[in-house]
Amino acid sequence: MANMAENDIPPARRAWISIVTGILLVGNVMAAGFGLAMLVWALQEMGYKGEQWGFLGIILFSFVSLPVMLLLFLPGTILVATLGRKRARLGFRVFLIIALVAGVLMNVAALACIPLSEKMRRQELQKERLVYTSGLYDAVKRGDAGRVESILKSNPQAMYDHTLDMSLLAWAVGNDDQTMVELLLKHGADVNDGGGGLPSPLHVAAKRGNVTIADILLKHGANINAEDSDSYQETPLVYAQNAGKTAMVQFLKSKGAAVVNIKEKAWRAQYYGKIYELRSILDDGFNVNETWASGTLLHFAAEQGQINIVALLLDRGAKIDTSLGLGTPLHAAAYKGKAEAIEYLIRRGANPNVVESRNYTPLYWASQNGHVEAVRVLLKNGANPNLGESAIMEAKRQGHTEVVALLRQHGAKEPAATSVSGPEQ
Numbered sequence: 254m255a256n257m258a259e260n261d262i263p264p265a266r267r268a269w270i271s272i273v274t275g276i277l278l279v280g281n282v283m284a285a286g287f288g289l290a291m292l293v294w295a296l297q298e299m300g301y302k303g304e305q306w307g308f309l310g311i312i313l314f315s316f317v318s319l320p321v322m323l324l325l326f327l328p329g330t331i332l333v334a335t336l337g338r339k340r341a342r343l344g345f346r347v348f349l350i351i352a353l354v355a356g357v358l359m360n361v362a363a364l365a366c367i368p369l370s371e372k373m374r375r376q377e378l379q380k381e382r383l384v385y386t387s388g389l390y391d392a393v394k395r396g397d398a399g400r401v402e403s404i405l406k407s408n409p410q411a412m413y414d415h416t417l418d419m420s421l422l423a424w425a426v427g428n429d430d431q432t433m434v435e436l437l438l439k440h441g442a443d444v445n446d447g448g449g450g451l452p453s454p455l456h457v458a459a460k461r462g463n464v465t466i467a468d469i470l471l472k473h474g475a476n477i478n479a480e481d482s483d484s485y486q487e488t489p490l491v492y493a494q495n496a497g498k499t500a501m502v503q504f505l506k507s508k509g510a511a512v513v514n515i516k517e518k519a520w521r522a523q524y525y526g527k528i529y530e531l532r533s534i535l536d537d538g539f540n541v542n543e544t545w546a547s548g549t550l551l552h553f554a555a556e557q558g559q560i561n562i563v564a565l566l567l568d569r570g571a572k573i574d575t576s577l578g579l580g581t582p583l584h585a586a587a588y589k590g591k592a593e594a595i596e597y598l599i600r601r602g603a604n605p606n607v608v609e610s611r612n613y614t615p616l617y618w619a620s621q622n623g624h625v626e627a628v629r630v631l632l633k634n635g636a637n638p639n640l641g642e643s644a645i646m647e648a649k650r651q652g653h654t655e656v657v658a659l660l661r662q663h664g665a666k667e668p669a670a671t672s673v674s675g676p677e678q
Contacts (some may be wrong), residue, residue: 259526260273261348285594292544297353307401318358318568327336330424341491345364348413367600369649372674387596389405389411389412392404392422393421393425393437394424395434396428396430396433398432400432401433401436401437402436405440409440409441412437412440412441413414416443419447419451420443420446420447420448420449420451420454421437421442421450422438422442422444422454423451423452423453423454423457423475425437425611426457426470427461429463429466431613434469435469436539438473440468440487444474445474445475445532446575449486450482451480451481451482452482452488453475453476453479453484454472454482455475455476455479455489456469456479456481456487458470459493459498459501459505460490460492460493460498461496462493462497462498462500462501462658464501465487465506467501467504468504477490477508477509477510478490478510480653484564484664488511488513489505489626490502490506490510490511490512492605493505495573516539517541518530518534519535519550520532522534523553523562524553524557526557528561528562528565531550532565533560535569540569541566542570542571542575544575544577546577547576547577547578547579547659548575548577548578549571549575549582550562550566551563551566551567551572551573551575551582552575552577552578552581552585552586552593554582555583555585555591555594556582556588556589556594557591558586558589558594559594560597561594563582563594564597567601567648570628572600573598573603574604575600576609578675579606579610579611579613579618580607580666581603581604581615583595583599583605583607583615584609584613584615584618586598586615586627587618587627587631588614588618588619589624590619590624590626592624592626592627592630595615595627595630595631596630604636605631606636606637608640608641612641612642613641613642614636614637614641614642614644615636616631616632616637616640617634617641617642617643619644619656620644620645620647620648620653620656620660621647621648621651622651623648623651623653623655623656624656625629625653625655625659628656628659629659632659632660632663638660638663638665638666639664639666643665643667644660644665645657645660645661645666
């Protein structure tokens with residue numbers, strides 16, 4: 254009868270039961286492992302670290318592993334019982350061993366992940382290099398001079414153990430915190446370090462108009478003519494001027510700050526594309542046709558392809574055919590291959606066949622440097638390929654085959670027995 258009871262379950266059904274049992278076993282293990290991982294992550298985010306992790310691991314092992322293994326046993330016990338009375342005991346024992354091993358491995362893995370998680374967390378904090386452990390950064394932000402003094406006395410290196418977007422000193426200057434500024438300087442803060450490539454503390458003081466703090470910084474060796482590290486390279490005096498801090502401007506001048514003349518300021522505004530600043534300078538009466546050795550503002554803007562500034566300068570009366578340096582502004586644009594600037598200048602009245610003193614045309618410069626699109630725009634707008642020095646011969650000499658072909662299509666003639674050595678630039 255016992256044998257009949259065992260054989261009542263068809264082999265196919267027993268196989269199906271075994272598969273389901275295995276799936277449930279694996280699913281329980283995965284679910285428990287995921288739950289543990291999420292718990293560890295949550296506790297980690299709450300700030301657990303260092304020596305707390307060992308105790309936490311014991312808690313997890315003791316109070317999580319036992320319920321998990323019981324959950325593994327429950328479906329196994331029910332399913333194994335359906336295999337028959339004689340096989341139930343053996344099957345249950347096998348399942349018990351599997352579940353026990355799985356539970357132990359799961360907990361070992363969870364415990365192994367704990368120090369790994371903490372290591373990753375420490376690496377992340379080190380990467381950010383924020384001095385949360387010492388509290389120095391927060392103390393400076395809060396203006397807690399007593400806390401800052403205590404930290405720097407016990408750990409002077411804390412001043413240098415971090416790289417913030419803004420240095421501690423610059424932050425204190427930005428807060429107009431004179432006491433903190435003096436304290437940080439007393440403990441060796443770099444008076445010229447703004448942190449993270451940002452402007453120096455004196456730049457910050459100049460922009461805020463805090464003459465008292467600026468004076469303190471200068472007495473500690475701040476560079477009064479330091480240029481910021483971005484593309485504008487402006488000094489503290491320029492910061493004060495741009496911010497409208499009249500008292501600071503006068504103070505910095507009295508301390509020997511180099512005065513940036515209006516001509517240089519206009520050039521910088523053009524060069525860096527600061528159209529609003531340039532418009533303001535022109536509004537104040539700056540001569541739009543002021544010359545430098547290599548050209549006017551219009552030459553420089555055309556060479557850089559600054560269409561908006563070219564338009565502003567022309568609207569303010571810039572002469573479009575003034576010849577300096579490479580030639581006219583159209584020559585400058587052609588030399589750099591600024592096709593859009595070329596087209597705009599011609600539309601505003603520039604002569605595409607203008608020849609400068611050395612007999613070079615805009616087409617010659619564009620051909621020499623292989624600027625195909627610039628050559629195409631000039632030819633489309635009526636540039637004569639046979640005017641002045643031979644553009645096609647220069648293009649051949651430089652190996653610009655596409656330019657040569659384009660010039661030939663527009664009737665360029667190649668002078669016979671002509672030696673071209675190239676222009677002096």
